[in-house]
Structures are given as structure tokens and as C-alpha cells.
Amino acid sequence: MRIIVQKFGGTSLATLELRKRVCDIIAATKKDDIGVVVVVSAMGRTGDVYATDTFINMVKEINPSPSPRELDLIMACGEIISGVLLASQLSFRGIKARFFTGQQAGIVTDSNHGNAHILYVNPKNIINCLKEGIVPVVAGFQGVDEKGEITTLGRGGSDTTAAALGVALNAEVIDIFTDVEGVMTADPRIVKDAKLLNVVTYNEICQLAREGAKVIHPRAVEIAMQKSIPLRVRSTFSDHTGTLVANVMTGTLDTVKLISDNLITGVTYTSNISQFKIDISTVQDKKGYELKIFKSLALAGISVDFINIQPEVILFTVGMENTRKAIEVLENIGIHPEVELDCAKVAVVGAAMTGIPGVMAKVVEALSENDIPILQSGDSYTNIWCLVKREHMETAVKALHDKFELGK
Structure with a gap:
């Protein structure tokens, strides 16, 4: 039997009418020789009655620092509610369906409550x-550890559930249904001529997701890539085939067509960032200061990014929500950082930029032409990213999109 995994996000399941559309998609996919496995998120978004954030806020109104174990238990409720409703709606339409929690579906995780693997x-x-x-119909975002405790997989965890089941079942394809038609060259709310990408590689979508594009979770891509299971990012509200994520496509004559890595696939961004700058000359105890800095932040549960360590200065970023805490941690060990608030990271992503001269020059040219100072920069073999002030973020995204002619 051929198997297709279909994951539906919260906006696709928010109302009875929307779930009818989901039932139509499932009914059109299921055939005698095709089995469909459905993964669901919690219904709606922040503020909706059954959204995950609603459950979190209910607990935090009583206790601002709830036990991670109890928090996982209540966070798992959203997917159970949406899954039971969808399974019942399918059954009413004459499509046999059965709901499974993450535990019943066989998803076994480590014991890291709130962000289990x-x-x-x-x-x-x-x-x-x-x-x-x-x-x-499987509840996404949740599993069980080897001690029988309910766990959740972190934000975007329903994508991860779908990918894990797709790999375990050797699925033909994993469809990620959301409220957009696929992966765009940039956020269409910022760039009016952003275009839909028909095909991207695993590496490209992974980098786009890690640098801020929210269409799919990078962990899900990494799981699917292990077994080369194709992913499709599609809209529940459109018949468009969406964006295919793969490295090869099978042709009509049993040929294999390689998916070319684009020089630049897209431009993305992450906002609400603070930049920390530590002048080494101001550090009194210089013995092992690098380890002391990053170990102290790690023990406080603060994730750091965009790290540059130089003989004279250390630069890194943290999320705005952790800024005050990070300052306190560093001051407690005698280090007084300079902090630049309200920053954003913009990135150009393309899996074929390695070894191609002039890409960084174009990035700098695009930003300098628009009088946008670069506070910090970095690169890997698939992307180049720059830290700018939040007020310059949208202009930077547009400038980079235009400079690399992604709208043509």
C-alpha cells in the first residue's frame, strides 16, 4: 500500500466549515491503494479558545512558573480536541477514521518536557x-517518554510528528497543509513581488526555516531528509500543488531529475533580537572568560546565536525576551556588556552560493545603497546573514530581494 501523510495546521481546523474542506482533501486523496495518515495541530491561533497558547495562559494565570510536566499535559490537550473532532467529522461523512494520541501512535521521546526529541x-x-x-488521525506535537510521561515537541512540533511518521511508514510524500500556497522568495507582506517557489532542496528549506520563514519546522525537514521522503508545503484553501521539497524528482520515463540548488533561493528575517558586545579590555579576570560567559548563559537556560569571538571583542545575540536575564547573568560574573536592543537578522539563502564570488559584495551593496548599517555579519555554505536595526528590517529584505532579482 502507498502511504501519504497529511498534516493540517491550526488555521485549517479552526471551524466546522474549515474542517469540511480538510475532510474533502482527505477523501480526494484516499484510494484503494493509497492509505492516508493525518496529523493535526491544535485548532486556531493565539486567542482562540482551544489554541495551545490559551491553555498555557490558563495555567500561568494561576502559577507564572508551572511545572514543565504539568505544562506538557495541558499543552497536549489542544491536539487531542482537534483530532477527536476531525476523526468524528470524517466518520460522519462515511470515511472510517480513528484518533490516536502521540503515545498511541508510537511516538517515543526523551524526557525534555516542552522541547522533547x-x-x-x-x-x-x-x-x-x-x-x-x-x-x-494522530495528535501532532506530542509523544511519551520511556517512563510513560506525556511530552511535547516544541513549537512547530506537529510538522515533526508528520515527518517522523512519514519516515517510519516509508511514505510516498508528506504534505504540510497550512494557510499559504507554499514557500515564497520572501514574506509577501513585505515584498509585493515575492514569488512562489515550485521546488526547493532540503538544505534550502531548512536554512529558510532556521532563519525565520515559518512555513515548516526545520527539524521536520531534517527528519524527512534522512530517508529522502519528499515534502510538499501546500495551502488547505487552494488546489495549487504548492512547493515540493526534495533533492530529486522521478520523471515520466523512470528517469531521475536533479533539483538544482539556486544561487539565491529566498530572503528571510528574524526580529526581536538584542546584540551583546563584550569589550575584552574591560574584563578583569581574563582566564577562561569565554567559557565562563557561555557556560553561565547556558546554565541560565539562555540560548545565544550569531556568535563572533575575536581577540578584542565577543559579539552574540539573544532573543529580546531574554535580554534582561542575560544582562543579570553576565553582571553576576563581573562582565558588563554593551547591549543593542531592537535588532533583526536578515538572511539570503541559496544552496549553490558556496565558492561563488561576489555574493557578499552584492549583500553589502544592497544594504549600503539604502543607508542600512550592518551591525554584524556571518555566513555558512548556504546563507549569508546580517544584523541590522529593527527599523531597517523591511527595507533590507526588499533591497536584498531586488538586488538578487528574485521577483523576476
Whole structure:
């Protein structure tokens, strides 16, 4: 039996009418020789009655620092509610369906509450369900550790569930249904001539997601890539085929077509960042100061990014929400950083830029032409990113999109 995994986001499941559309998609996909496995997110978005953030806020109104274990238990409720409703709606339409929690679906994780990683998947219940011609509807974003405790997989965890099941079941494709038609060259709310990408590689979508594009979770891409299972990012509200994520495509005559890595695939951004600058000349105890800085931040649970260590200065960024805490941690060890608030990271992503001269020059040219100071920069073999002030972020994204002619 061929298997297709379909994941539906919260905006696709928010109302009865929207779930009817989801049922139509599932019904159109399911055939005698095609089994469909459905993964669901919690219904709606922040502020909606059954959204994950609503459940979190309910607990935090009582206790601002709840136990991670209890928080996972209530966060898992959203997907259970949406999954039971969708399975019931499918059954009412005459499509046999059965709901499974993450535990019942065989998703086994480590014990890191709130951001657990999947250790393995035992899909026997899902396979038995498919053999009976039943559509399994699985709660995304959740699993169980080896001690039987409910865990959640972090933001975007439903994508991760879908990818893990796709790999475990050797699926033909994993469809990620959302409220946009696919992956764009830039955020269309900022860049009016942003274009839909028909095909991208795993590496490119992973970098776009890590640098701020929110269409799919990078962890899901990494899981699917391990077994070369194609992903499709599609809209629930459109019949467009969306964006295919793969490295090869099978042709009509049993040929294999390589998907070319684009020089620049897209431009993305992340906002709400603070830049920390530590002047080494002001550090009194210089013995092992680098380790002391980053170990202290790690022990405080503060994630750092965009790290540059030079003989005279250390630069790094943290999320705005952790700025005050990071300052306190550093001052407690006798280090007084300079902090630049309200920054944003803009990035150009393309898996073929390695070894191509002039890419960084174009980035600098685009920003300098628009009088945008670069506070910090970095690169890898698939992207170049620059730190700018938040007030310059949208102009920077537009300038880079135009400079690399991504709208043509």
C-alpha cells in the first residue's frame, strides 16, 4: 500500500466549515491503494479558545512558573480536541477514521518536557489501522517518554510528528497543509513581488526555516531528509500543488531529475533580537572568560546565536525576551556588556552560493545603497546573514530581494 501523510495546521481546523474542506482533501486523496495518515495541530491561533497558547495562559494565570510536566499535559490537550473532532467529522461523512494520541501512535521521546526529541517510532497501531481501511488521525506535537510521561515537541512540533511518521511508514510524500500556497522568495507582506517557489532542496528549506520563514519546522525537514521522503508545503484553501521539497524528482520515463540548488533561493528575517558586545579590555579576570560567559548563559537556560569571538571583542545575540536575564547573568560574573536592543537578522539563502564570488559584495551593496548599517555579519555554505536595526528590517529584505532579482 502507498502511504501519504497529511498534516493540517491550526488555521485549517479552526471551524466546522474549515474542517469540511480538510475532510474533502482527505477523501480526494484516499484510494484503494493509497492509505492516508493525518496529523493535526491544535485548532486556531493565539486567542482562540482551544489554541495551545490559551491553555498555557490558563495555567500561568494561576502559577507564572508551572511545572514543565504539568505544562506538557495541558499543552497536549489542544491536539487531542482537534483530532477527536476531525476523526468524528470524517466518520460522519462515511470515511472510517480513528484518533490516536502521540503515545498511541508510537511516538517515543526523551524526557525534555516542552522541547522533547523523538527517539523512535513504533507505528504498529497506525499500520493495523491502515490495513483495515481506516484513516488514522494522530495528535501532532506530542509523544511519551520511556517512563510513560506525556511530552511535547516544541513549537512547530506537529510538522515533526508528520515527518517522523512519514519516515517510519516509508511514505510516498508528506504534505504540510497550512494557510499559504507554499514557500515564497520572501514574506509577501513585505515584498509585493515575492514569488512562489515550485521546488526547493532540503538544505534550502531548512536554512529558510532556521532563519525565520515559518512555513515548516526545520527539524521536520531534517527528519524527512534522512530517508529522502519528499515534502510538499501546500495551502488547505487552494488546489495549487504548492512547493515540493526534495533533492530529486522521478520523471515520466523512470528517469531521475536533479533539483538544482539556486544561487539565491529566498530572503528571510528574524526580529526581536538584542546584540551583546563584550569589550575584552574591560574584563578583569581574563582566564577562561569565554567559557565562563557561555557556560553561565547556558546554565541560565539562555540560548545565544550569531556568535563572533575575536581577540578584542565577543559579539552574540539573544532573543529580546531574554535580554534582561542575560544582562543579570553576565553582571553576576563581573562582565558588563554593551547591549543593542531592537535588532533583526536578515538572511539570503541559496544552496549553490558556496565558492561563488561576489555574493557578499552584492549583500553589502544592497544594504549600503539604502543607508542600512550592518551591525554584524556571518555566513555558512548556504546563507549569508546580517544584523541590522529593527527599523531597517523591511527595507533590507526588499533591497536584498531586488538586488538578487528574485521577483523576476
